[in-house]
Amino acid sequence: MKTILKICALSALLMGTSPQAKEVELDRVAAVVNSGVVLESEVKELIANIKTQASKNDQSLPSDKALRVQVMDKLINDQLIAQIGERMGIQISDAQLDQTLTNMAQGNQLTLEEFRQSIVSEGLDYEKYRENVRNELVSGEVKRNSVRRRIYISPQEITNLLSAMKQQTNNDIEYRLGHILIEFPPEPTQEDMNAAKERADKVIELLNKGSDFTKIAIASSGGAEALKGGDLGWKNINEMPTLFSEIIDGKDKGSVFGPIRTGLGFSIVKILDIRGRQIVEVEEINSRHILIEPSIILSDAKAEQMLKEFREQILAGEADFGEMAKEHSDGPTSVKGGELGWTDPKVWDPAFADALAKLKIDEISMPFRTSFGWHIAQLTGRRTLDATQQMNENRAYQLLYKRKFSMESARWLKELRDEAYIEMMD
Template sequence: MKNKLKLISCAFLLCTSAITSAQEVVIDKVAAIVNSGVVLESEVRDLIQTVKNQSAKSNQDLPSDAALRVQVMDKLINDALMVQIGERMGIQISDAQLDSTLTSMAQENNLSLEQFRTTIEADGVQYDKFRESIRTELITGEVKRGSLRRRIYISPQEVSNLLSAMKEQTNNDVEYHLGHILIEFPPEPTQEDMTAARDRAQKVIELLNNGSDFAKIAIASSGGDKALEGGDWGWKNINEMPTLFSEIIEGKEKGAIIGPIRTGLGFSIVKVKDIRGRQVVEVEEVRARHILIKPSIILSEAKAEAMLQDFREQIIAGEADFAELAKEHSEGPTSVKGGDLGWADPSIYDPAFKDALASLKVDEIQKPFRSSFGWHLAQLTGRRTLDATKQMNENKAYQMLYQRKFGMESTRWIKELRDEAYIEVFEPSN
């Protein structure tokens, strides 16, 4: 198998390099073989340049090109593995879903989609390549969530215990902005391997205590899944952290360097980058109904949109009833209820659907729009603000427990994938 893959790689190089006998131009090269797929040198170069551009914008120092290449290769190999899993699982991101995501990204930056594209290209990134990289991120996110959901179990007793602890805890309103560096063990580590990893972790702590840049070291040395983001774990309160970390971090001051913390994956080093009090946010629920039309080979995107626009005009003119049209035409499971979705937290909906409801007044009907499920005609029928309820607290506790376990389980899962995969990395040519 290994020799066969090498032959495939060599054939690829020959096909893309020799244009004429008088002049050889290498169009692209294989940087790594990942099972039956490849990572191309152009992908490595593009991601390295993207990381450099982002770091320049934020005045963030980077490690050496060699160290940066190692981290970039790791990410691209991990992405390749997860895309392969996504193909086996049948996960697909349509162009409509992709456009919806890109539109949301543009809106988050207060830009139109065209302005967003111009900004991307101004950074020296080809928009088509950026667009496909977002498709890959969406696929890998779906694969990771789907695969880890089956590996993470949270018992009702764990939720109950956490709820009790939250009631007793006096500093539950404190959040910590954390940075994380993982000095990994190799597969099936010996005592010597563990001692060597601890020595490396101690050296990292020494560098950090002497003023070295945390993010730069994380990019260069961390085996964690946030390495290319400088090890940034974001804001977490004590209940959202892995238990092993929360017991050590609680009460620490801003700037504290904590570790090395021994885990099953290696030695962790954590920095408290900042501390803040949790803001109290009221929870808003919305009630809506919709008519869903799914495009097909027979029914085009344009035809689906036109059908819903016609329905909207009939309803506004008083010539048709929303609920009756939903019962007759909607393809969603709520069609029997006239499209009624009931009361819900809008965050549970597809981003495009959530954004559409956010812009409506009560009883207003949105113009037809596309989500990952198809074309919708949606009407907001109610909006209310609720205080925290028992169910919401239970959901919150569940999510905290899930986040505690997700990070470590994600790193462990990816490590298992790599151990089971055929991976061959080629040295870059000078």
């Protein structure tokens, strides 16, 4: 509410300084979310961005009214998650943000400057885009921290999935799914559920008549991916919720299924595309590192300089890498001389994996930054790993985790909204 009072006070100060001055609305509150607000300017900006992207992709959109409802839902969710992030003390430093943007640029085969120019050429404000990425990083961390503790995967579940995977003949098939969720309100009555079922049936009817799935998802879906047209991305049959996988298995592209009753409402699913699963040969690397974590009394520049000096001493034969790690590293592996052991690099921070990928055996990297701090790392081995029982178990665990994370994330967000004070302003 302090934020609201500040906005009101500022408006009064700017608009009420003279009896003859014409009142000009600078901004207004679109929704109150607990102690925070969603501003009308934020709503208009997001709607404009969605329309710009839809125009470039030749994609149709629902009415402005339906689009505004979905945008408001997203911004309210973002505000709730940001408030939790603030209470948790989650912060993304400029160095972490720059590293993420660099990784995004490299993913598009661009330099950071070229990436910035591409953002500007699309009519977007780069500084705002940068802060949106920061907010997304905070949001992701909040979701992981909050949802992860709700997930338990028993050894028996892994055994059961491994057994099922051995019997399947379509493990190499991936489906790109579209999802529309017709939500139940909090504590729904039978009348509410009947009304949701009628809406879901109407959506199915429209889709079967050839209506655009993306447009209907943006207009009607209560799912987290609504503004992306309900696109759930590519999923193996074992990554989907069980209710979906049992219906979709073996079906053709373009098939529509539903309504499927869940705890959140009625789901409608469409197979947007099908492909053979991309098989990537797994490589493990052996490495060790020294980590220096910046702090209030140790700047990023000082941490980087310390590691440069350590590297020079090691290369000159004046110091041993393992001993330096034991003495100076802030990482949990310091007691083992910084040894990370044989690891699939995909489990690491992307910046760490990228730095190791560029090294030759026994080469020591220059200092580099990740979300954990500053590192120097040495690559000590590289090997291609065959498909072992352990790998299969890890894969089964990840499949189960992704499946449960998706469901629990939706439940967590619904509970968050149900418990929050939300007031929409006319």
